[in-house]
Amino acid sequence: MDIRTPDWVKDAVFYQIFPDRFARSTRVPKATHLQDWGDAPTFHRYQGGDLLGVVERLDHIASLGVNAIYFCPVFQSASNHRYHTHDYYQVDPMLGGNAALRELIDAAHARGIRVVLDGVFNHASRGFFQFSDLLEQGEDSAYLDWFHAGPFPLSPYDDARPANYEAWWGNRALPKFNTDTLAVREFLWDVAEFWMRFGIDGWRLDVPNEIDDDSFWQEFRRRVKAINPDAYIVGEIWGDAHRWLQGDQFDAVMNYPFTRPCLAHFGARTLDHSMNEVSGTGHVDPMTTEAFAARMTEVASTYPLEIVQAQLNLLDSHDTARYLSAVGGDATAHRLALAFQLTYVGAPCLYYGDEIGLPGGPDPDCRRAFPWDDEGSWDMDTLTLVRQLTAARHACPALQRGTFEVLHAQNDLLLYARTHLGSAAYVVMNTATRAQVASLSALPAGTYRDAVSGRTVQVASGAVLDVPGRTPVVLIRD
Amino acid sequence: MDIRTPDWVKDAVFYQIFPDRFARSTRVPKATHLQDWGDAPTFHRYQGGDLLGVVERLDHIASLGVNAIYFCPVFQSASNHRYHTHDYYQVDPMLGGNAALRELIDAAHARGIRVVLDGVFNHASRGFFQFSDLLEQGEDSAYLDWFHAGPFPLSPYDDARPANYEAWWGNRALPKFNTDTLAVREFLWDVAEFWMRFGIDGWRLDVPNEIDDDSFWQEFRRRVKAINPDAYIVGEIWGDAHRWLQGDQFDAVMNYPFTRPCLAHFGARTLDHSMNEVSGTGHVDPMTTEAFAARMTEVASTYPLEIVQAQLNLLDSHDTARYLSAVGGDATAHRLALAFQLTYVGAPCLYYGDEIGLPGGPDPDCRRAFPWDDEGSWDMDTLTLVRQLTAARHACPALQRGTFEVLHAQNDLLLYARTHLGSAAYVVMNTATRAQVASLSALPAGTYRDAVSGRTVQVASGAVLDVPGRTPVVLIRD
Numbered sequence: 001m002d003i004r005t006p007d008w009v010k011d012a013v014f015y016q017i018f019p020d021r022f023a024r025s026t027r028v029p030k031a032t033h034l035q036d037w038g039d040a041p042t043f044h045r046y047q048g049g050d051l052l053g054v055v056e057r058l059d060h061i062a063s064l065g066v067n068a069i070y071f072c073p074v075f076q077s078a079s080n081h082r083y084h085t086h087d088y089y090q091v092d093p094m095l096g097g098n099a100a101l102r103e104l105i106d107a108a109h110a111r112g113i114r115v116v117l118d119g120v121f122n123h124a125s126r127g128f129f130q131f132s133d134l135l136e137q138g139e140d141s142a143y144l145d146w147f148h149a150g151p152f153p154l155s156p157y158d159d160a161r162p163a164n165y166e167a168w169w170g171n172r173a174l175p176k177f178n179t180d181t182l183a184v185r186e187f188l189w190d191v192a193e194f195w196m197r198f199g200i201d202g203w204r205l206d207v208p209n210e211i212d213d214d215s216f217w218q219e220f221r222r223r224v225k226a227i228n229p230d231a232y233i234v235g236e237i238w239g240d241a242h243r244w245l246q247g248d249q250f251d252a253v254m255n256y257p258f259t260r261p262c263l264a265h266f267g268a269r270t271l272d273h274s275m276n277e278v279s280g281t282g283h284v285d286p287m288t289t290e291a292f293a294a295r296m297t298e299v300a301s302t303y304p305l306e307i308v309q310a311q312l313n314l315l316d317s318h319d320t321a322r323y324l325s326a327v328g329g330d331a332t333a334h335r336l337a338l339a340f341q342l343t344y345v346g347a348p349c350l351y352y353g354d355e356i357g358l359p360g361g362p363d364p365d366c367r368r369a370f371p372w373d374d375e376g377s378w379d380m381d382t383l384t385l386v387r388q389l390t391a392a393r394h395a396c397p398a399l400q401r402g403t404f405e406v407l408h409a410q411n412d413l414l415l416y417a418r419t420h421l422g423s424a425a426y427v428v429m430n431t432a433t434r435a436q437v438a439s440l441s442a443l444p445a446g447t448y449r450d451a452v453s454g455r456t457v458q459v460a461s462g463a464v465l466d467v468p469g470r471t472p473v474v475l476i477r478d
Numbered sequence: 479m480d481i482r483t484p485d486w487v488k489d490a491v492f493y494q495i496f497p498d499r500f501a502r503s504t505r506v507p508k509a510t511h512l513q514d515w516g517d518a519p520t521f522h523r524y525q526g527g528d529l530l531g532v533v534e535r536l537d538h539i540a541s542l543g544v545n546a547i548y549f550c551p552v553f554q555s556a557s558n559h560r561y562h563t564h565d566y567y568q569v570d571p572m573l574g575g576n577a578a579l580r581e582l583i584d585a586a587h588a589r590g591i592r593v594v595l596d597g598v599f600n601h602a603s604r605g606f607f608q609f610s611d612l613l614e615q616g617e618d619s620a621y622l623d624w625f626h627a628g629p630f631p632l633s634p635y636d637d638a639r640p641a642n643y644e645a646w647w648g649n650r651a652l653p654k655f656n657t658d659t660l661a662v663r664e665f666l667w668d669v670a671e672f673w674m675r676f677g678i679d680g681w682r683l684d685v686p687n688e689i690d691d692d693s694f695w696q697e698f699r700r701r702v703k704a705i706n707p708d709a710y711i712v713g714e715i716w717g718d719a720h721r722w723l724q725g726d727q728f729d730a731v732m733n734y735p736f737t738r739p740c741l742a743h744f745g746a747r748t749l750d751h752s753m754n755e756v757s758g759t760g761h762v763d764p765m766t767t768e769a770f771a772a773r774m775t776e777v778a779s780t781y782p783l784e785i786v787q788a789q790l791n792l793l794d795s796h797d798t799a800r801y802l803s804a805v806g807g808d809a810t811a812h813r814l815a816l817a818f819q820l821t822y823v824g825a826p827c828l829y830y831g832d833e834i835g836l837p838g839g840p841d842p843d844c845r846r847a848f849p850w851d852d853e854g855s856w857d858m859d860t861l862t863l864v865r866q867l868t869a870a871r872h873a874c875p876a877l878q879r880g881t882f883e884v885l886h887a888q889n890d891l892l893l894y895a896r897t898h899l900g901s902a903a904y905v906v907m908n909t910a911t912r913a914q915v916a917s918l919s920a921l922p923a924g925t926y927r928d929a930v931s932g933r934t935v936q937v938a939s940g941a942v943l944d945v946p947g948r949t950p951v952v953l954i955r956d
Contacts, residue, residue, distance in 0.1 A: 031620035031661065044618035086607050087565065093607075094620065127610025129564050133556040135604070135635060136651065140522035141508035142572065157613060158636055170581075173614065183509065464708040 002110035003247035003294040005310035006202075006230045008068075008114065011162045011400045013342070013390045014349035015066040018318050019073075019095055020046055021369045022352050023053030028096040030138045038371060041364040046080045051100035055107045057372075059237065062471070064355055065390025068114040068232075068347075070204050072212040072318055074101065081147065081318065081367070083175055083206065084125035088191040098198075105199045116200035116232055121188045122210040124189075131175050134165075145181045168210065179211050189223050196224055202232030204312075205250070209237055217249040234312050245307050252310040254317075255346055257299050260284055262315055265292035266336040266431060267327030276326055279362040284299065284326075289431065293409030293416070300345050300404040309401055311346035315354065318367055322351065322360040331357060332470035335385050337428055338473035339452070342389035343418065343427045345404045355386045385452065389474060392451035396476050398423035407442040413467070415442070426475040438465045438473075448475040481725035483788035484680075484708045486546075486592065489878045491820070491868045492827035493544040496796050497551075497573055498524055498558045499847045500830050501531030506574040516849060518844040524558045528845070529569065529578035533585045535850075542833055544870025546592040546710075546825075548682050550796055552579065555603065559796065559845070560682065562603035562651055566669040576676075592679035594710055599666045600688040601645065601652040604634045609653050612643075623659045646688065657689050669699050670767050674702055680710030682790075683728070687715055687849040695727040712790050723785050729955045730788040732795075733824060735777050738762055740793055743770035744814040744909060745805030754804050757840040758797035762804075767909065771887030771894070778882040787879055789824035793832065796845055800829065800838040809835060810948035813863050814907055817930070817950035820867035821896065821905045823882045833864045863930065867952060870929035872956050876901035885920040891945070893920070908945040916943045916951075927952040 024037060028050040035045045073082035078088040091101045105115050126130050130143035136151045148166035154159040156172060168174035177184050181453060192203060203224065224231045235244055237253040244250045263271065264287035276284045300308055315323040315337050327333040341348045353370050357379030360366035363378050371377050393399040402418035412432035418425045430436045440463040448457045450472040457465060467473055502515060506528040513523045551560035556567040569579045577915060583593050602609050608621035615628045626644035646652040655662050670681060675827040681702065686695060702709045713722055715731040722728045741749065742765035754762045778786055793801040793815050807810040812835065819826045831848050835857030838844035849855050869875040880896035890910035896903045904921050908914045918941040926935045929952040935943060945951055
């Protein structure tokens with residue numbers, strides 16, 4: 001099968017936003033019983049972020065070199081993370097409703113920023129209309145075949161009794177759709193089409209493996225691509241994804257196999273094991289330069305290049321501790337990892353707040369409010385690095401689409417090449433705490449600029465480079 | 479206060495439709511697990527009527543002389559009667575969604591038929607979004623102040639435990655809004671405005687007395703009338719309604735004080751007491767002609783004429799046994815009552831199916847499917863009478879807007895006059911089973927036509943009229 005992924009993704013830098021916590025606009029009326037902005041996150045309370053808040057912060061987002069936003073769920077949902085979908089056709093009123101998404105998409109598109117939404121299609125919520133009908137009518141429900149329900153009565157809220165319906169991981173808050181029912185399939189496909197027509201640029205699919213049905217996703221893809229052939233379809237698949245990456249289902253997946261080695265290697269000295277063990281990543285063992293290089297070479301070739309270039313490479317997410325906290329708060333590890341992410345093959349995805357060194361343990365702590373009013377807390381070195389390297393990436397086709405080739409990997413010193421047609425970039429990572437000397441003999445002679453320090457580097461036969469401890473160097477041919 | 483009610487209501491003949499049971503269109507996709515059309519109604523099952531079915535039956539509706547439809551609730555709801563509102567901004571998908579209401583309103587308006595919706599604003603449902611958030615988050619809900627809830631946890635579905643929230647008549651399926659909360663008030667007012675802008679012609683308000691707050695309904699009226707000064711606002715108030723009929727809240731109310739005497743008098747011989755005792759009307763004692771005449775005179779003068787002319791006069795509804803069944807199946811009683819309803823002051827409201835003598839006991843039996851495919855079951859005498867008398871009413875301003883004056887009421891013989899400006903009509907009702915002779919000496923001399931029999935009646939000094947048993951005569955000056 002011919003595999004084609006959207007070209008724009010290959011050149012994209014994503015920014016993942018957890019809508020309740022990114023930014024609040026005064027233009028969206030708020031419920032009264034909210035947490036204060038910046039309070040410690042809890043499982044149940046809202047802080048009142050909204051989509052017009054995102055519109056009002058597009059300057060910041062654009063300043064990061066971001067040209068695509070991936071939103072955690074935005075549809076009407078009785079949960080602060082909005083994975084408990086109540087209505088697939090309505091943006092949550094607390095986020096500003098459909099009108100706010102309209103304004104956001106238009107404003108983002110005007111800046112060349114694309115918008116990808118999170119599609120939570122495996123399960124609904126207890127308040128979802130058709131499930132609500134099951135709860136009200138029991139076996140008499142018109143929608144009896146929309147879920148896997150029975151025997152009756154169901155017990156949606158009383159944990160002391162069996163729920164008597166299938167739910168995601170047995171969580172009765174999340175009744176699983178019966179996607180064998182044609183009406184359910186048509187419903188979910190229609191939702192996908194509705195928002196594509198509304199103007200979104202793609203779907204991030206939540207736990208799509210749990211709709212264990214290739215034909216469902218094949219038809220999903222046909223319908224989405226019929227509306228926009230450039231739509232991005234990226235699945236949340238934590239493990240091997242070959243099944244879905246044959247060209248007829250997803251374009252790519254969330255690249256968690258990228259995530260773990262980045263924690264293991266750059267954070268090797270300081271990993272917070274007890275934190276990771278309860279985070280989405282699970283336990284992470286430290287990894288040497290040699291092992292890391294081998295692993296990332298493998299990750300870069302797991303799938304055809306067309307797919308690898310479109311993978312969503314993330315260091316962390318709403319489902320894991322924040323990278324900075326997972327590595328015990330070591331900002332140098334975080335910056336090295338960001339530099340790797342921004343110079344590796346595949347679309348980097350920054351998790352909101354990472355650019356300013358926002359800390360956070362596992363869910364819900366990784367969902368803190370963005371501290372707009374406390375710039376003193378921002379890590380400006382990290383912010384500067386992100387801006388430098390996204391700029392370098394956008395300026396250098398090799399960083400966007402190039403192959404990944406390790407030239408040296410030993411004793412905490414890593415050197416790799418990215419090359420694409422006539423473009424090339426070379427990255428040196430010194431993960432030791434001491435300065436090291438890197439041989440540049442594998443590089444073509446010429447004048448380079450380090451996108452991080454800004455210094456000019458002359459490469460000739462036998463050239464070497466002093467690399468300070470815990471520092472990345474990104475050499476681009478002048 | 480200056481009291482003004484919409485002129486169009488004074489000339490209206492309403493038709494009340496229970497949407498799940500009136501008509502099905504093949505153009506609306508249906509859930510699979512429905513009752514067959516015409517099966518005995520149950521509390522929980524759906525038969526799949528929809529709004530495009532109504533569009534496709536507008537010929538029938540118009541043929542009845544109907545120029546206004548009052549719909550039982552149409553918004554998304556997990557109940558076949560749709561009083562359990564799940565989403566106030568969406569027409570139920572099984573009814574065809576908002577697009578079907580758009581088509582219906584446009585088609586109805588093109589025929590001069592107005593559309594009034596049922597507004598259920600006192601309570602929501604267990605699946606309603608903001609209540610769902612309360613169920614999910616408990617005390618942490620952003621919408622804590624939208625309902626009267628606590629202590630926690632709530633028990634929405636388990637009848638064995640206290641619900642711990644206020645609900646309509648203690649029915650935990652129907653959590654009562656906290657209309658002291660500004661956001662709730664604004665929400666409900668916005669719903670009213672949204673559908674007014676959509677193009678409806680008014681609101682029938684469900685149990686509005688249970689929002690015990692004049693200022694709520696005053697603002698409701700201001701907003702509705704600001705969008706359409708001709709909007710009809712009619713409250714479901716079963717008893718005395720002076721509080722709401724001062725000109726600043728409702729235009730009129732559902733005239734149940736009209737209903738009971740009509741059962742009591744025309745059905746005096748055959749009343750089904752055991753049925754009425756469990757129906758919305760409650761026990762009904764037989765009433766003589768004399769008492770009936772006095773009572774209806776009183777009913778016609780309970781409120782200022784401007785209001786009386788706009789009252790919604792009903793013989794039955796989705797909340798009562800059907801009139802025909804309540805009077806033990808006596809079609810002559812039903813026809814006499816229909817004749818009275820169609821010649822009395824105030825807007826007659828026909829309950830769908832009554833025009834063909836559809837029977838039905840109390841809820842849910844009074845909500846049977848309209849038997850489109852079984853014309854043999856239709857009572858054509860009743861249907862003819864309805865058509866004759868709505869035509870007469872539309873042709874005769876006195877029948878629409880005239881005063882109500884009893885000229886004779888004795889021994890099962892009732893004679894009353896309707897007069898308005900130069901127009902006049904005279905109605906004779908012989909409720910005895912034998913023929914009676916009615917004196918027409920109170921009528922101005924001249925030539926009249928009986929709108930029921932079609933015969934011409936000459937009135938001169940000392941004129942009398944033979945009136946067959948159980949028959950109405952409606953004399954209109956030629």
